Amino acid sequence: MVWNRIARTLRAGPLTEPAGAADEATAHALAERLHAASQARLGRSLAIRQVDAGSCNGCELEIHMLNSVVYDLERFGLHFVASPRHADVLLVTGPVTKSMHDALLRTHGATPDPKWVVAVGDCAIDGGVFKGSYAITGGTDSAVPVDLTIRGCPPSPAALLDGLRSLVEANGR
Amino acid sequence: MTAAEIIRAAPTTPCHPWPRHVLPGQSWQAMADALAADPLALLALWADAGHVHALFRDGADILPASTAIVGGAYPALSPHRPAAAWFERAIRDLWGHQAAGGTDSRPWLDHGKWGQTAPLSTRPAAASGAAEPPEFLPVEGEDIHQIPVGPVHAGIIEPGHFRFHAQGETVVRLEVRLGYLHKGTLALMRGKSPRAAARFAARLSGDSTVAHSIAFARAAEAATATDPPPRAHALRGVMAEIERIANHLGDCGAIVNDAAFPMLQARFTWHREAVLRATARAFGNRLMMDAVIPGGVAADITAEGPPAILAALAAIEAEHGELARLAEDTSSLVDRLVSTGTLSAALAARFAAGGVVGRAAGQPGDLRVAPGYPPYRTLDVRPALLTEGDVDARFRVRMAEITESIRLLRALLASLPDGPVSITLPMASAEGIGWAEGFRGDIWHWLRLDGGLIAAAFPRDPSWLHWPLLESAVRGNIVADFPLVNKSFNGSYSGVDL
Numbered sequence: 001m002v003w004n005r006i007a008r009t010l011r012a013g014p015l016t017e018p019a020g021a022a023d024e025a026t027a028h029a030l031a032e033r034l035h036a037a038s039q040a041r042l043g044r045s046l047a048i049r050q051v052d053a054g055s056c057n058g059c060e061l062e063i064h065m066l067n068s069v070v071y072d073l074e075r076f077g078l079h080f081v082a083s084p085r086h087a088d089v090l091l092v093t094g095p096v097t098k099s100m101h102d103a104l105l106r107t108h109g110a111t112p113d114p115k116w117v118v119a120v121g122d123c124a125i126d127g128g129v130f131k132g133s134y135a136i137t138g139g140t141d142s143a144v145p146v147d148l149t150i151r152g153c154p155p156s157p158a159a160l161l162d163g164l165r166s167l168v169e170a171n172g173r
Numbered sequence: 174m175t176a177a178e179i180i181r182a183a184p185t186t187p188c189h190p191w192p193r194h195v196l197p198g199q200s201w202q203a204m205a206d207a208l209a210a211d212p213l214a215l216l217a218l219w220a221d222a223g224h225v226h227a228l229f230r231d232g233a234d235i236l237p238a239s240t241a242i243v244g245g246a247y248p249a250l251s252p253h254r255p256a257a258a259w260f261e262r263a264i265r266d267l268w269g270h271q272a273a274g275g276t277d278s279r280p281w282l283d284h285g286k287w288g289q290t291a292p293l294s295t296r297p298a299a300a301s302g303a304a305e306p307p308e309f310l311p312v313e314g315e316d317i318h319q320i321p322v323g324p325v326h327a328g329i330i331e332p333g334h335f336r337f338h339a340q341g342e343t344v345v346r347l348e349v350r351l352g353y354l355h356k357g358t359l360a361l362m363r364g365k366s367p368r369a370a371a372r373f374a375a376r377l378s379g380d381s382t383v384a385h386s387i388a389f390a391r392a393a394e395a396a397t398a399t400d401p402p403p404r405a406h407a408l409r410g411v412m413a414e415i416e417r418i419a420n421h422l423g424d425c426g427a428i429v430n431d432a433a434f435p436m437l438q439a440r441f442t443w444h445r446e447a448v449l450r451a452t453a454r455a456f457g458n459r460l461m462m463d464a465v466i467p468g469g470v471a472a473d474i475t476a477e478g479p480p481a482i483l484a485a486l487a488a489i490e491a492e493h494g495e496l497a498r499l500a501e502d503t504s505s506l507v508d509r510l511v512s513t514g515t516l517s518a519a520l521a522a523r524f525a526a527g528g529v530v531g532r533a534a535g536q537p538g539d540l541r542v543a544p545g546y547p548p549y550r551t552l553d554v555r556p557a558l559l560t561e562g563d564v565d566a567r568f569r570v571r572m573a574e575i576t577e578s579i580r581l582l583r584a585l586l587a588s589l590p591d592g593p594v595s596i597t598l599p600m601a602s603a604e605g606i607g608w609a610e611g612f613r614g615d616i617w618h619w620l621r622l623d624g625g626l627i628a629a630a631f632p633r634d635p636s637w638l639h640w641p642l643l644e645s646a647v648r649g650n651i652v653a654d655f656p657l658v659n660k661s662f663n664g665s666y667s668g669v670d671l
Contacts, residue, residue: 001499005436015443050329054354056667058379058460061423063329065449068442082327098286099353100332103324129372134292135357153462154379156453157446 016072019161026148026166044168045077049087049111053104053143054136055094058154059121063091065157066164078164084110089167093120095127095136096143108144116147118163125149176207177231180238188604188619189395190545193226193237201240201248208253214525216638217617218250218260219631220268222295228606228617228633230525233543237606237619242270249275256524256638259669266352267359267671269294279308282352282670292360312338312346320652324353328656331666335655342651347644354670362630367393367467367598367620370627374618375463377632378668383409383416384611385618385632385668386465391607392618392630393467397598403590405469406547410585412461412470413609414578415482418489419448420612421571421578424663428568429500431657432509440496444489451481469595479586486579497572510565514658516646517562524638528614530662533570534562540610552581562646564661600625611635613665634668 050063066073073079081087084107096104108117119140122128126139140146150163174182179200185192196204208215216235217228225247229236240247249272250257261272262281269291272278283290284307289297317338324332334350358377362370367390374389375382387409394401401409426441449459455478456464464471500506516526518535525531527538539556541549557573559566604621614635621629643662647655 001495001502002436005499051325052331052354054356055331056376056379056382057331057665058376058382058462060329060331061380061460064423065442065446068446069439070443070446080329084325094354095356097354097356098288099284099355100324101286103332103353107325129376130356130358130361133357133361134287134289135355135360154460156459 014072015069016075017070019076019165026163026170044171046088046164046168046171047079047081047086048089048091048164049081049084049107050091050093051084051104051107053092053094053100053124053140054097054130055121055123059093059124062154062157063093063120063160066160071157071161073161073164076161076165077168084108085112087111088115089164090115090117090144091120092117092140092144092146093124095123095130095133096138096140097136099135101137101143104140104143116167117144118148118150118167119146120150120160121155122151122153125151128153174203174207176204176211176213177229177236179204179207180229180236183238186239186604188237188606189398191235191237191606193239193604195224196238196240198240198243198248201238204238205248205250205253208250212522215250215254215256216525216615217619217631217633218257218264219619219633220264220270221621221629222268222293225264225270226619226631228619235606245269246271246273248273251276256641259637259641263671267291267293282355284352292357307334307350309336309348309350310346314340314345316340317345333666337652337655339652342653344647344650344652344655347647347655349640349644351640351666352670354667356667356671358671359630362627364626366626367622370630371466372463374632375465377671378634378636378665379460379462380420381416381611381613381616381634381665381668382463383412383461383465384609384616385634386463387413388607388609388611388616388618389620389632390465390467391609392605392620393598393607393622394605395607396603396605396620396622397601398603399468399596399598401469401596402593403547404473404592405594407585407589408470408474408594409465410548410552411474411482411582412456412464413611414582414585415448415452416461417612418486418575418578418582419445419452421575422448422489424660425568425571425575427660427663428510428564428657429506431660432506434503434506437496437499437506440492444485444492447485447488448482451478451485454478454481466595468598469593471595473594474589479589482582483586486582489575490579493572493576497569500568500572507565509654509657510568511561511563513564513654514646514650514661515561515563516642518560520642520645521562524642526614526635526638526642528611528635528639529567529570529574530635530639530642531614532557533559533566535560538615540608540615546608546610548585549581552584554581564657567661613639613663632668632671634665636664636666636669639664640669
């Protein structure tokens with residue numbers, strides 16, 4: 001049965017959706033910031049380490065979809081890695097809880113330079129609905145400097161893809 | 174007297190739809206002792222400033238029971254209900270009440286980082302609570318080594334710490350330490366109207382945003398004696414079944430992927446994406462965040478919604494049988510799934526485990542067949558039930574539930590009642606309990622309104638009862654199978670960290 005499916009898949013071609021151009025304005029703005037931040041070029045490939053610093057897991061569900069056949073993140077040179085030591089980008093979700101603050105700092109510290117931080121979702125931008133809670137320190141930038149934000153509750157995979165591709169484009173310039 | 178008889182003999186205070194029994198201290202102690210020889214199921218344990226509250230299930234009947242805190246303490250339930258231990262630790266961390274005679278007094282949600290202790294008590298103390306590093310249960314034996322994992326994990330997953338004690342490759346003991354995601358949700362809900370607090374219920378666990386929102390809304394509706402319009406009930410049913418299918422597709426994919434069979438996962442995630450896109454067309458948001466509100470639903474389904482949903486369902490149905498057979502016929506997959514992470518029926522019963530975890534281990538509980546849960550009354554829900562209790566059984570229960578939810582969705586969409594989709598809740602000072610069957614299992618919400626605003630609330634995610642069972646199910650398995658067992662349980666971290 002497996003071989004039948006493989007044969008069918010080969011005949012039908014990939015299911016991955018074609019992608020348009022990356023967001024030019026965002027890429028341009030990012031390129032200037034990245035160049036200022038680092039002289040080192042990583043080429044058009046970025047390794048991503050995802051860190052949930054306090055999310056409700058909604059953002060994680062949509063980030064997961066980037067790895068599905070529909071979006072196929074790796075065709076853009078982007079891939080998720082298992083350790084911050086292998087990463088160029090930290091993809092941070094959620095408000096930063098006080099109990100995750102140290103873990104986020106240490107993850108950031110373990111990521112080699114040059115590195116970029118992307119704050120994903122409304123909570124990661126400024127704490128979102130959890131703003132003012134005794135148990136959080138705020139958005140991602142309350143713990144580590146942020147280079148790019150992607151809004152939404154949660155952001156759709158398409159929005160995530162747009163943001164991350166801007167980062168690759170900017171990095172390649 | 175049985176524990177249930179002791180509870181029923183106590184005077185009641187109004188709580189809808191079940192009056193809450195307030196037990197004098199000695200009755201609570203007698204009830205706690207009676208639990209030793211009594212199968213009464215403990216569903217939840219929580220507190221407010223002056224009382225500790227328990228929710229029990231006695232057959233088909235639900236029994237809320239409380240006792241006053243005396244001298245900062247209450248008699249513990251954990252000696253005869255191990256599931257109570259995590260609740261008792263959370264109560265101590267959040268409200269400062271001690272469980273006298275409890276089996277575990279280590280901190281739980283409080284990692285010593287809040288700058289205060291007992292944040293939900295009337296007077297939180299400005300001090301740091303628990304000290305790091307946390308204390309883990311000792312393990313003795315030859316060649317035992319520890320493997321600390323987390324809070325930041327290797328995958329795209331919520332943070333938590335897993336402490337393995339292993340002998341060679343075999344897990345001798347797993348301890349799960351959570352609390353990293355504690356966002357202070359209960360404190361944020363207080364003083365808000367149910368409409369405003371619904372945003373927090375929707376974000377207790379993003380994957381169950383619909384189910385938690387429904388359970389919370391039903392608690393507020395019970396307290397205010399409000400019944401949403403029939404169309405709202407039907408649309409909530411539509412949303413809940415979509416959420417179930419989407420999550421089961423994701424979980425089935427995650428399970429086979431952890432058993433190194435990504436080809437099957439590709440198909441599951443393909444269908445999941447189709448369902449989420451149809452959902453966005455129907456309700457304007459892929460996960461239906463904030464779509465359910467107290468009094469009904471936030472907006473009606475769009476005209477293009479039902480055909481989009483039905484098309485996604487038809488595609489799943491057309492391939493479902495083949496995907497199930499592929500899983501059953503692939504020996505490498507069967508080898509990993511069958512007899513891995515086995516949960517015994519006795520333990521599942523003792524922890525009153527609901528949902529997929531319970532139904533894969535012989536526990537037939539499904540709130541959708543319970544009375545008083547529109548819109549399921551007329552739909553004749555047929556829950557899946559298996560007895561093996563292993564990863565394979567949890568996979569197959571999910572597969573069966575996808576099929577059943579497709580049937581329910583078609584029935585719901587074919588007979589959507591006309592009329593409004595919400596009504597306004599009156600201001601009230603009252604208590605209510607709401608419930609919903611989420612994709613993980615039974616969700617319970619309790620709240621007390623004072624002048625229309627939330628004075629106290631507690632949400633019980635099914636994961637409260639599933640996490641301790643995961644600790645048990647993984648024992649004796651090899652460390653490398655832990656991700657597989659963990660995915661098959663799929664406990665919510667955020668849902669219990671509050």
